[in-house]
Amino acid sequence: MRILVVGGKGTIGQAVVEKLHEHELIIAGRTSGDVQVDLTSVSSIEMMFKKVGYVDAIVNASGTAKIQLVEKMTPEDNLVAVQSKLLGQINLALIGQKYLHRGGSITLTTGIMKDDPIPGGASAAMANGGVSAFVKSAAIDFTQGIRINCVSPNVLIESYEKHKDSFKGFVPVPAERVAMAYVKSIEGKQTGQEYQVY
Numbered sequence: 001m002r003i004l005v006v007g008g009k010g011t012i013g014q015a016v017v018e019k020l021h022e023h024e025l026i027i028a029g030r031t032s033g034d035v036q037v038d039l040t041s042v043s044s045i046e047m048m049f050k051k052v053g054y055v056d057a058i059v060n061a062s063g064t065a066k067i068q069l070v071e072k073m074t075p076e077d078n079l080v081a082v083q084s085k086l087l088g089q090i091n092l093a094l095i096g097q098k099y100l101h102r103g104g105s106i107t108l109t110t111g112i113m114k115d116d117p118i119p120g121g122a123s124a125a126m127a128n129g130g131v132s133a134f135v136k137s138a139a140i141d142f143t144q145g146i147r148i149n150c151v152s153p154n155v156l157i158e159s160y161e162k163h164k165d166s167f168k169g170f171v172p173v174p175a176e177r178v179a180m181a182y183v184k185s186i187e188g189k190q191t192g193q194e195y196q197v198y
């Protein structure tokens with residue numbers, strides 16, 4: 001398979017890439033990888049697909065949000081997650097579907113915060129919930145065998161040191177286990193799923 005992995009040089013992305021080594025991989029990032037893209041820009045996504053061409057699978061393992069307590073959160077703070085995690089991923093799917101071979105797949109990334117709240121996580125949770133709902137609903141619209149799923153990871157062992165103050169009492173999961181959910185989405189047959197790796 002020819003697979004585009006946006007965020008393929010990141011913590012989750014690298015673990016996913018490792019599991020997909022038998023495939024032809026194209027890694028995308030803002031500055032890293034084989035091709036550059038900024039998911040917060042529609043024209044940047046369009047330009048990336050013009051360069052990359054047709055693929056069998058589109059994976060996203062990127063997205064940012066401002067961690068901020070709601071009582072202090074401004075609309076501008078919230079816009080970070082809207083533009084990146086929410087619209088960035090959905091625009092990747094909307095534009096990318098035209099570059100997918102018949103039977104291809106789209107795999108997006110959400111996260112545990114929407115199901116198990118952490119302080120300051122409301123904006124990320126909003127985006128995660130939006131992506132999850134989009135995936136469930138979009139799956140029934142595709143008529144050319146295209147599948148769409150998302151992976152909702154717990155905090156990773158590999159990221160825990162950086163985030164441990166926010167994730168008190170959480171049991172972090174290995175990146176390798178999270179990566180297997182992406183493999184299930186890409187190489188399996190399911191659609192409309194959210195794989196929760198909690």
Ligand SMILES: NC(=O)c1ccc[n+]([C@@H]2O[C@H](COP(=O)([O-])OP(=O)(O)OC[C@H]3O[C@@H](n4cnc5c(N)ncnc54)[C@H](OP(=O)(O)O)[C@@H]3O)[C@@H](O)[C@H]2O)c1
Nearest residue numbers: 007010011012029030031032038039062063111155156159
């Ligand atoms: N790590 C965790 O514990 C964890 C848990 C649950 C959910 N998540 C979610 O999973 C996603 C990936 O997390 P991660 O920890 O692997 O992140 P990471 O290590 O920071 O890596 C992010 C990757 O995405 C690329 N990227 C960032 N912004 C981008 C943009 N606007 N357009 C295109 N590419 C962009 C980066 O490449 P450049 O530097 O070249 O831009 C990098 O390769 C995030 O949405 C995160 O919230 C992570």
